[in-house]
Amino acid sequence: MAVSDDPEFKLGSTLPGDRKDFAVSIRGLVNRFGTQVVHDGLDLDIKRGEVLGIVGGSGTGKSVLLRTILGLNIAAEGDIMLLGEKQRDLDEHEWRRVQARCGVLYQSGALFSSLTVAENIEAPMREHSDLDDDLMDQLAALKIQLVGLPLSAGDKYPSQLSGGMKKRAGLARALSLDPEIIFLDEPTAGLDPVGAADFDQLILSLQRSLGVTVVMVTHDLDSLVAICDRIAVLLDKKIRVGTMAELMRDPHPWMQEYFHGPRARAAGMGKTGDSRQEANGHPATTDHPPR
Numbered sequence: 001m002a003v004s005d006d007p008e009f010k011l012g013s014t015l016p017g018d019r020k021d022f023a024v025s026i027r028g029l030v031n032r033f034g035t036q037v038v039h040d041g042l043d044l045d046i047k048r049g050e051v052l053g054i055v056g057g058s059g060t061g062k063s064v065l066l067r068t069i070l071g072l073n074i075a076a077e078g079d080i081m082l083l084g085e086k087q088r089d090l091d092e093h094e095w096r097r098v099q100a101r102c103g104v105l106y107q108s109g110a111l112f113s114s115l116t117v118a119e120n121i122e123a124p125m126r127e128h129s130d131l132d133d134d135l136m137d138q139l140a141a142l143k144i145q146l147v148g149l150p151l152s153a154g155d156k157y158p159s160q161l162s163g164g165m166k167k168r169a170g171l172a173r174a175l176s177l178d179p180e181i182i183f184l185d186e187p188t189a190g191l192d193p194v195g196a197a198d199f200d201q202l203i204l205s206l207q208r209s210l211g212v213t214v215v216m217v218t219h220d221l222d223s224l225v226a227i228c229d230r231i232a233v234l235l236d237k238k239i240r241v242g243t244m245a246e247l248m249r250d251p252h253p254w255m256q257e258y259f260h261g262p263r264a265r266a267a268g269m270g271k272t273g274d275s276r277q278e279a280n281g282h283p284a285t286t287d288h289p290p291r
């Protein structure tokens, strides 16, 4: 019997273990705006050190989920644990300290236009630490190099940067406080195929060298194939999580269309599943076609 015919076939959204050990652990999340219910009893565990891609149709609540995890959107119901800390147990000040352990890269880069790149990177340091100016300058230079920008980019204003450079500068700012987890909202949107592939590799190499957890909302199937350990799919107001190979076996029509449709085949999904698994020691049987 094919796995997809198996009535027992299920994709877990939660994992066994102590919830405090996860980077993110969510139970029973409900988000609604007026009469519109966006999430309805959503559960999700994100392992420390993994790269998790979040996908789903337009309006399924990917951005709302990120905002809720970060405490920027207050859920109607549910229990959210971020880096082992329960949101509802903490006061505003304590929660801000948890937020400071997270880096966020917004789709547009969201840099302050009136500040140079170095000043943008230093802004979170000024807010959350009492480092002296020299040390902040040195740390900003380090982050600039870490994301593959030339040191000279530090003195430039966002308007003087290309789209790809802005993304890298935004990533450098997200790394400002040496976060344990980074949230990326559509990191490769607006980049050309080569720039997007380069950015994927940058994220992957940062994850490997820093051990940071990466949570990435994306519509980019190539990114999913190239760098994600697991994928979370927002569907029917809940979430299904698995490796690419597991999700490809999910019989739900949306999953079949998404993971077996023409765009998926173009991204090399149809043949196998998991190129990232190759990096984790499992054999991969796919090539990476150009975007």
Ligand SMILES: Nc1ncnc2c1ncn2[C@@H]1O[C@H](COP(=O)(O)OP(=O)(O)OP(=O)(O)O)[C@@H](O)[C@H]1O
Binding pocket: 033, 038, 056, 057, 058, 059, 060, 061, 062, 063, 064, 065
């Ligand atoms: N502050 C808000 N007030 C009212 N409705 C909201 C608010 N924020 C989000 N929504 C609604 O919640 C739904 C989910 O929005 P969200 O931006 O999370 O979707 P998404 O999955 O990120 O979509 P896309 O892929 O198109 O960016 C949408 O219908 C949106 O209009």
